[in-house]
Amino acid sequence: MSDSTSVGNDEEKRASDAELLEILRRTKEEGIPSLTTAQIDDVGGYDYSNQGLNERLMKLHEEELIGHQKASERHIWWFPDQGTTQEVDLPSLEELIDYEELEPERFSQAKAEEIAEELLPDYGSSNWWQRLYSFGSAMFYFGVVLFALSFALLIVEWVASTSPLVGMLLVVGTTAIMGCVPFIAAGVLGQEAAIRGHVSEEPFEGENLIPYLFRRIYRNIR
Structure with missing residues (x-):
C-alpha cells in the first residue's frame, strides 16, 4: 500500500514538473526567452507562494533541466535550447525529462545577465x-x-x-x-x-x- 502511494506521489510530482517545463518551453517558442517566478505562476494559474514555487523550480535547475539567474531580487528561469521544439503533450514531455541523452545548454554568466537586462528594464539600476x-x-x-x-x-x-x-x-x-x-x-x-x-x-x-x-x-x- 505504501509503495503504491509513493509511486503515485512521484508521478504527480513529475506531472507538475512537466507542466512547469512546458510553460517555459512554450513561452520560449513564442519569443519570450525567460520568465520570472511570478510570471510562471500567472501563466500556469497556480496558487503557489513565491517561496514554494521557487523551491520547485530550483529543484528542476539542480537537475539541470532549466536555467536560473537571480537579478534585482527576482528569480529568472528559462528553458534550454537543446531538446525538442515540436508541440508535445505532457506524457511525451515526461519521457523527455527521463531521456538520458538530454543535456541542457549551460549558460554563461554574461548570457544570463543579457537575458535579465532584456526581461527587466531596471536590472542593474537603483531606484x-x-x-x-x-x-x-x-x-x-x-x-x-x-x-x-x-x-x-x-x-x-x-x-x-x-x-x-x-x-x-x-x-x-x-x-x-x-x-x-x-x-x-x-x-x-x-x-x-x-x-x-x-x-x-x-x-x-x-x-x-x-x-x-x-x-x-x-x-x-x-
Missing part, C-alpha cells in the same frame, strides 16, 4: 529609495571615520578642549553618525513600500530631492 539608503550608509561610514580619527587624536592630545581640530572632528563625526539614521530608515521602509506597491520607486521623477524641489519652485515662479 530613489535605494539611492537614499546608499547615501545614508555613506554618511554613516564617513561619520565613523571622522569619529575614529577624532578619538585617536583625543588620545594623543588627552583632552579635546586643548585642540579645536579634535573638537570639530568629534562634532562633525557624531553629527554624521546620528544624521545617517533617518536616511537609512527611510531608504529601507521606502524600498519595502515600493515593493508592495504603496509608493513609487521614483517619487521625485528620477531626481534627488533637492534638485527636484528647486526645479518645481522655479517652474511655479515662471
Whole structure:
C-alpha cells in the first residue's frame, strides 16, 4: 500500500514538473526567452507562494533541466535550447525529462545577465529609495571615520578642549553618525513600500530631492 502511494506521489510530482517545463518551453517558442517566478505562476494559474514555487523550480535547475539567474531580487528561469521544439503533450514531455541523452545548454554568466537586462528594464539600476539608503550608509561610514580619527587624536592630545581640530572632528563625526539614521530608515521602509506597491520607486521623477524641489519652485515662479 505504501509503495503504491509513493509511486503515485512521484508521478504527480513529475506531472507538475512537466507542466512547469512546458510553460517555459512554450513561452520560449513564442519569443519570450525567460520568465520570472511570478510570471510562471500567472501563466500556469497556480496558487503557489513565491517561496514554494521557487523551491520547485530550483529543484528542476539542480537537475539541470532549466536555467536560473537571480537579478534585482527576482528569480529568472528559462528553458534550454537543446531538446525538442515540436508541440508535445505532457506524457511525451515526461519521457523527455527521463531521456538520458538530454543535456541542457549551460549558460554563461554574461548570457544570463543579457537575458535579465532584456526581461527587466531596471536590472542593474537603483531606484530613489535605494539611492537614499546608499547615501545614508555613506554618511554613516564617513561619520565613523571622522569619529575614529577624532578619538585617536583625543588620545594623543588627552583632552579635546586643548585642540579645536579634535573638537570639530568629534562634532562633525557624531553629527554624521546620528544624521545617517533617518536616511537609512527611510531608504529601507521606502524600498519595502515600493515593493508592495504603496509608493513609487521614483517619487521625485528620477531626481534627488533637492534638485527636484528647486526645479518645481522655479517652474511655479515662471
